[in-house]
Amino acid sequence: MLEMSHKLRVGELRALYLTEEEIWRTFTIVLTTKSKKSATYKFGLLKAMIENLYQVDEEAEVTYDQLAYSFTKIYWNLVIHHELEQGTRGSAVVNQLNDIYHSYNIPQEMPFDKLDTTIQLAATRRIKAVMKTNVFGALYGDTQGAFYAFDHKTEQFKYNGAVLTFMRKYQRLLIDLVNHHMAKMIEQLNEGPHIQYLLNKVESIAKRSTLKPFEKVLLHYFEDNCFYCGKSLHKTNMQTHVDHFIPWSFVQSDHIWNLVITCSACNTSKNDKLAVRSYLDEVVDRNERMINQPELVQQESELATYKKEKMIHLYDYSIQNGYEDIWVPR
Numbered sequence: 001m002l003e004m005s006h007k008l009r010v011g012e013l014r015a016l017y018l019t020e021e022e023i024w025r026t027f028t029i030v031l032t033t034k035s036k037k038s039a040t041y042k043f044g045l046l047k048a049m050i051e052n053l054y055q056v057d058e059e060a061e062v063t064y065d066q067l068a069y070s071f072t073k074i075y076w077n078l079v080i081h082h083e084l085e086q087g088t089r090g091s092a093v094v095n096q097l098n099d100i101y102h103s104y105n106i107p108q109e110m111p112f113d114k115l116d117t118t119i120q121l122a123a124t125r126r127i128k129a130v131m132k133t134n135v136f137g138a139l140y141g142d143t144q145g146a147f148y149a150f151d152h153k154t155e156q157f158k159y160n161g162a163v164l165t166f167m168r169k170y171q172r173l174l175i176d177l178v179n180h181h182m183a184k185m186i187e188q189l190n191e192g193p194h195i196q197y198l199l200n201k202v203e204s205i206a207k208r209s210t211l212k213p214f215e216k217v218l219l220h221y222f223e224d225n226c227f228y229c230g231k232s233l234h235k236t237n238m239q240t241h242v243d244h245f246i247p248w249s250f251v252q253s254d255h256i257w258n259l260v261i262t263c264s265a266c267n268t269s270k271n272d273k274l275a276v277r278s279y280l281d282e283v284v285d286r287n288e289r290m291i292n293q294p295e296l297v298q299q300e301s302e303l304a305t306y307k308k309e310k311m312i313h314l315y316d317y318s319i320q321n322g323y324e325d326i327w328v329p330r
């Protein structure tokens with residue numbers, strides 16, 4: 001382990017080429033080693049890394065802001081929304097979030113995505129500062145500097161290309177592993193809640209409570225018809241749904257380029273499945289139209305790094321990850 005690595009302001013990649021076996025070994029060590037201080041942070045950062053696997057630019061980089069947003073959401077939902085602060089009480093992240101929670105008089109049941117944007121940004125900014133002192137360097141040390149590079153000055157985070165590919169390839173398994181170990185650690189730190197209860201909470205903390213804001217945008221720009229069956233959505237009493245084209249259980253995030261508007265029948269029957277491949281072409285076409293709308297790209301900043309190859313890889317990786325039960329609309 002790299003000593004005192006949490007104090008680092010810059011971390012360069014120590015190994016560029018890694019075999020899958022080496023990455024698995026490091027992952028296993030990171031997940032099972034008990035670090036005393038700020039115990040759950042590494043899981044929070046790993047979850048944020050998973051959530052941003054398809055938000056990287058061509059250099060495999062994401063900004064600190066992107067990671068801090070995911071990380072803040074995860075901790076907000078864990079600590080404030082689910083009141084599972086016991087294990088992490090007194091940690092810098094929890095203190096910052098509690099401070100915001102009290103100073104804005106936020107109702108406890110409020111999940112992160114329902115907070116006012118200014119509050120989300122204020123929280124993200126504070127948590128980013130904590131991540132700079134306590135998180136980026138720590139996991140960097142635990143992974144022997146092999147998983148990513150980071151730089152506090154430019155606020156850029158760069159995945160090791162081999163690790164990025166690995167994480168996409170084994171994404172589903174890694175999500176389960178990280179959630180399981182995070183829940184186990186919270187269980188050890190808390191008196192009381194049962195592991196299964198905690199696991200359910202941990203599995204849900206990355207999830208949005210509503211996709212309504214996306215629905216508005218998509219309906220405004222595009223879809224008058226169900227993406228899958230083509231039925232008009234303007235008829236009275238026709239309920240519209242927002243569907244994750246690649247299932248949420250796999251992507252664990254809500255990229256607008258992965259969301260489509262559907263009728264309720266299609267959304268319900270598709271559920272957690274992957275749609276037949278012909279729809280991949282359709283979603284790729286839809287997204288081309290999306291990125292050709294400058295106003296929309298400005299509003300939805302994640303469209304700036306969208307590439308159709310990402311969508312196609314995501315589709316192929318989800319099959320590799322076990323989404324083999326292909327859905328066809330009736």
Ligand SMILES: [Zn+2]
Pocket residue numbers: 226227228229230231262263264265266267
């Ligand atoms: Zn439909």
